[in-house]
Amino acid sequence: MACIDARGLRKAYGKTVALEGVNLTVEQGRIVGLIGPNGAGKSTALQAILGLIPHEGELTVLGRNPWTAREALMTDVCFIADVAVMPRWMRVWQALDYMDGVHPRFDRAKAEGFLAKTNIKRMSKVRELSKGMTAQLHLALVMAVDAKLLVLDEPTLGLDILYRKQFYDSLLNDYFDGDRTILVSTHQVDEIEHILTDVVFLDEGHVVLDVSMETYEGRFAELLAAPDQAATARSLGPIHERQLFGRSILIFDGVDRERLAPLGEVRTPGLADVFVAKMTATFPGRERAA
Amino acid sequence: MNGERKIRPFYWSVRRELWEHPAVCFAPAAAAAVGLLGFLVSTLWLARSVAGASPRHDGLMMPYVFTAFAVMMIGFLVSIFYCLSALNNERRDRSIQFWKSLPVSDLTTVLAKAAIPMAVLPVVVMTVILGAQLVMLVLSSLVVLVNGVDPGRLWARVDLRLMWTVLPYGLLINALWLSPVFAWFLLISSWAKRMPFVWALAPWLGLALFERLAFNSTHVIQYMGERLMGGFGEAFSVRGEGKAAIDKFSDIDPVHTFSSPHLWGGLAVAGLLLAVIVRLRRSRDPI
Numbered sequence: 419m420a421c422i423d424a425r426g427l428r429k430a431y432g433k434t435v436a437l438e439g440v441n442l443t444v445e446q447g448r449i450v451g452l453i454g455p456n457g458a459g460k461s462t463a464l465q466a467i468l469g470l471i472p473h474e475g476e477l478t479v480l481g482r483n484p485w486t487a488r489e490a491l492m493t494d495v496c497f498i499a500d501v502a503v504m505p506r507w508m509r510v511w512q513a514l515d516y517m518d519g520v521h522p523r524f525d526r527a528k529a530e531g532f533l534a535k536t537n538i539k540r541m542s543k544v545r546e547l548s549k550g551m552t553a554q555l556h557l558a559l560v561m562a563v564d565a566k567l568l569v570l571d572e573p574t575l576g577l578d579i580l581y582r583k584q585f586y587d588s589l590l591n592d593y594f595d596g597d598r599t600i601l602v603s604t605h606q607v608d609e610i611e612h613i614l615t616d617v618v619f620l621d622e623g624h625v626v627l628d629v630s631m632e633t634y635e636g637r638f639a640e641l642l643a644a645p646d647q648a649a650t651a652r653s654l655g656p657i658h659e660r661q662l663f664g665r666s667i668l669i670f671d672g673v674d675r676e677r678l679a680p681l682g683e684v685r686t687p688g689l690a691d692v693f694v695a696k697m698t699a700t701f702p703g704r705e706r707a708a
Numbered sequence: 709m710n711g712e713r714k715i716r717p718f719y720w721s722v723r724r725e726l727w728e729h730p731a732v733c734f735a736p737a738a739a740a741a742v743g744l745l746g747f748l749v750s751t752l753w754l755a756r757s758v759a760g761a762s763p764r765h766d767g768l769m770m771p772y773v774f775t776a777f778a779v780m781m782i783g784f785l786v787s788i789f790y791c792l793s794a795l796n797n798e799r800r801d802r803s804i805q806f807w808k809s810l811p812v813s814d815l816t817t818v819l820a821k822a823a824i825p826m827a828v829l830p831v832v833v834m835t836v837i838l839g840a841q842l843v844m845l846v847l848s849s850l851v852v853l854v855n856g857v858d859p860g861r862l863w864a865r866v867d868l869r870l871m872w873t874v875l876p877y878g879l880l881i882n883a884l885w886l887s888p889v890f891a892w893f894l895l896i897s898s899w900a901k902r903m904p905f906v907w908a909l910a911p912w913l914g915l916a917l918f919e920r921l922a923f924n925s926t927h928v929i930q931y932m933g934e935r936l937m938g939g940f941g942e943a944f945s946v947r948g949e950g951k952a953a954i955d956k957f958s959d960i961d962p963v964h965t966f967s968s969p970h971l972w973g974g975l976a977v978a979g980l981l982l983a984v985i986v987r988l989r990r991s992r993d994p995i
Binding site: 471489492512 | 720721728803805807810993
């Protein structure tokens with residue numbers, strides 16, 4: 419059974435359509451990056467998956483309908499929206515007590531172990547913690563839950579680079595064990611690129627790319643074209659071209675690397691570059707903004 | 709982690725409310741503390757009035773009655789302001805997303821929030837009054853004793869048995885009577901984006917104004933007064949008529965009180981409103 423299965427998932431707020439017929443399957447044990455520009459529908463998709471908003475179309479998460487079975491689902495699902503949602507009046511010990519009292523899969527000793535590695539004091543209120551420490555606290559709580567699915571919606575927004583790196587490092591080292599599934603949405607594509615097993619691009623409520631990272635590496639190629647080969651390269655149908663120090667950098671989707679090799683240096687493009695390529699390919703007007 | 713750990717979402721949801729709103733316990737206690745302080749000063753003259761002649765209304769009961777009344781009024785005010793912020797704050801600071809990420813249903817959360825004014829505060833008020841009055845009694849007995857007067861003369865005139873019976877009974881009735889008011893304020897708190905206090909009162913005041921101008925009558929405003937403050941009359945007066953205060957055990961008339969259609973009607977409305985609140989909390993976005 420897939421961890422998340424969406425068929426024709428649709429969500430409209432009045433006349434604004436946030437999601438339009440999204441099909442998405444996330445298997446257990448994957449780390450999926452949900453990537454898209456502002457207003458692409460990422461948060462809406464995550465909220466529907468978490469049972470926070472009603473939706474149209476079929477959606478099952480761990481075999482349940484999230485809208486009608488939210489509290490049952492939340493036994494197996496953890497969620498970090500962003501650093502601002504921890505209640506500011508709460509003290510650290512209260513958060514531990516509360517989680518311990520309501521969550522059947524919460525392991526208090528584990529959470530205290532994570533907290534011991536930080537500078538967070540038991541008596542501190544959330545409002546007294548820095549943004550980075552609040553994120554550490556929330557992560558410690560979430561990592562102490564033996565959940566099947568972890569959903570992260572811009573979890574590191576507004577954090578400095580040290581905390582951001584640490585956040586994903588502890589997630590990978592102390593939490594991910596190959597059985598759990600992680601679904602993460604963020605703008606900071608390059609930071610999560612190396613931890614993903616799958617990537618989904620969302621734009622204007624549509625899925626524009628849904629591939630595993632193995633497929634991604636075989637499928638996309640970036641060519642730093644030799645000056646005299648640029649025209650030949652262009653004839654192979656790149657999905658994007660940009661100039662760097664007078665040389666053309668072209669991104670290809672599904673063109674054999676054997677054919678590109680003679681034309682210059684070939685490597686696997688970064689997610690951010692493919693993202694820009696994909697977004698400007700669908701909506702050329704965005705070129706400058708992107 | 710271990711098999712014996714109990715999962716008690718409702719209990720912890722109530723605890724959570726008390727963490728966020730410490731005033732639920734502290735405000736009634738503070739009112740009692742002020743009463744105690746005043747009483748402490750008054751003990752300077754206490755021995756003389758106890759030793760003196762014993763007119764029926766010599767004011768020895770007065771501090772006990774006033775303190776009880778003050779604690780109850782503060783409890784009522786705290787209830788109203790608690791209700792107005794209970795479902796509004798979590799949307800305003802977006803912490804509702806944190807709460808909803810945990811396996812606690814909207815029903816449990818809403819019931820826990822409703823339990824604060826309807827169950828927790830009456831118990832807090834009762835406990836605080838009881839505690840304060842006990843301290844007063846012990847303190848005044850000591851003062852009287854030190855001044856060489858028999859404390860039995862004090863106890864004969866400060867008889868708290870009736871008050872300690874009427875209070876829990878009255879607080880229960882009052883909580884039931886006010887339940888639709890609390891539920892209404894909770895509803896506004898879960899619905900309004902801002903200024904829940906204004907939204908909670910404006911429709912009623914508007915209706916009252918309209919009625920007064922259109923029909924030159926005052927039913928709405930009378931009903932509001934009865935619902936808001938009538939609970940005390942219902943609870944602490946003979947036959948709930950608000951005329952004579954209960955001053956003997958035979959005045960307590962639970963059969964009459966619990967057969968009042970107003971009480972049951974109010975409870976039904978409260979239940980209905982709570983059901984609407986559960987739906988609202990499920991679907992409302994953070995502000």
